[in-house]
Amino acid sequence: MSRFAPIRCGSVSRRFLFAAILCPLSAYVDIETEDCTSLARIYEHQVDRRLNVPENEQRAYAELLAKNLKAVGSNQAQYSVIVDRNKFVQAAMIYWTSSDGIFHFIGASPVSTGKPGQFDHFVTPTGIFEHTTDNLDFLSQGTPNEFGIRGYGRKGMRVYDFGWQTAQRGWAEGGSGEMRLQMHATDPDSLEKRLGTPQSKGCIRIPATLNAFIDHYGILDGDYDQAMTAGTTFWVLAKTREATPWSGRFLVVVDTGRTERPAWSPLPGSGVRGGNADRNRSRKALRRRQGETSYTN
Numbered sequence: 001m002s003r004f005a006p007i008r009c010g011s012v013s014r015r016f017l018f019a020a021i022l023c024p025l026s027a028y029v030d031i032e033t034e035d036c037t038s039l040a041r042i043y044e045h046q047v048d049r050r051l052n053v054p055e056n057e058q059r060a061y062a063e064l065l066a067k068n069l070k071a072v073g074s075n076q077a078q079y080s081v082i083v084d085r086n087k088f089v090q091a092a093m094i095y096w097t098s099s100d101g102i103f104h105f106i107g108a109s110p111v112s113t114g115k116p117g118q119f120d121h122f123v124t125p126t127g128i129f130e131h132t133t134d135n136l137d138f139l140s141q142g143t144p145n146e147f148g149i150r151g152y153g154r155k156g157m158r159v160y161d162f163g164w165q166t167a168q169r170g171w172a173e174g175g176s177g178e179m180r181l182q183m184h185a186t187d188p189d190s191l192e193k194r195l196g197t198p199q200s201k202g203c204i205r206i207p208a209t210l211n212a213f214i215d216h217y218g219i220l221d222g223d224y225d226q227a228m229t230a231g232t233t234f235w236v237l238a239k240t241r242e243a244t245p246w247s248g249r250f251l252v253v254v255d256t257g258r259t260e261r262p263a264w265s266p267l268p269g270s271g272v273r274g275g276n277a278d279r280n281r282s283r284k285a286l287r288r289r290q291g292e293t294s295y296t297n
Contacts, residue, residue, distance in 0.1 A: 043107035049207040051108040062103035078248030088261040110196035112205040116170020122202030135163040153185025218243025
């Protein structure tokens with residue numbers, strides 16, 4: 001099966017699973033004349049931190065995604081994002097799903113989810129989370145905190161808001177609590193290089209180029225697009241975005257229960273494809289020790 005081949009769910013067993021500036025779209029593909037899977041090629045060009053997920057793993061994650069979409073009665077053609085919070089995986093994958101249940105793998109990248117053990121740090125909750133206009137997104141201001149950390153990434157990065165969710169507290173005696181579940185970029189100098197390991201307070205940190213990709217092509221903007229057809233406008237959406245007809249609205253978080261790290265999801269700095277941006281960053285910024293032990297979202 002090629003990278004763009006379809007995955008029909010129900011045909012495989014359940015098993016363990018899993019940006020620089022956007023290049024001009026016209027250089028790679030015209031989404032007005034290509035089908036839904038054309039974004040897989042664009043992903044390879046525009047997302048600088050990528051994971052080479054084997055085909056059998058792509059199928060296994062498609063099965064998990066299918067189960068979650070079925071649980072909420074969603075059977076429309078759409079893009080969606082699935083995240084494996086397992087500490088040995090820490091990866092996000094984008095799929096396109098047809099209305100008749102065929103899944104196409106678009107791409108995968110390392111992420112960071114909740115790291116328990118410190119005050120106000122939650123374990124990222126599992127389940128299916130809808131991205132709607134009930135919880136409006138916003139853009140990062142790019143301002144550093146008292147430790148010099150830009151928790152939401154550089155200025156202009158979109159913060160995807162999934163509202164208040166119940167999650168397991170990762171400090172003191174544990175128990176359940178409420179946290180604001182968001183998916184966003186992170187500090188490009190100190191924290192993006194850690195993607196692939198748990199680091200956050202419970203949110204999902206993603207590469208800046210993946211953030212820009214999801215934003216530019218409206219991967220999770222189904223509810224926003226629907227509202228815009230009714231005349232609503234959103235300042236958070238760039239005028240240059242190129243949303244497809246298949247904008248979705250679902251983020252799925254799973255934990256595959258692995259007990260060892262798969263070869264396709266290496267530790268930071270030991271095999272993630274791309275990563276030129278990391279090598280070009282200021283050495284001085286990378287040595288900023290104060291930021292190494294500080295966390296924001």
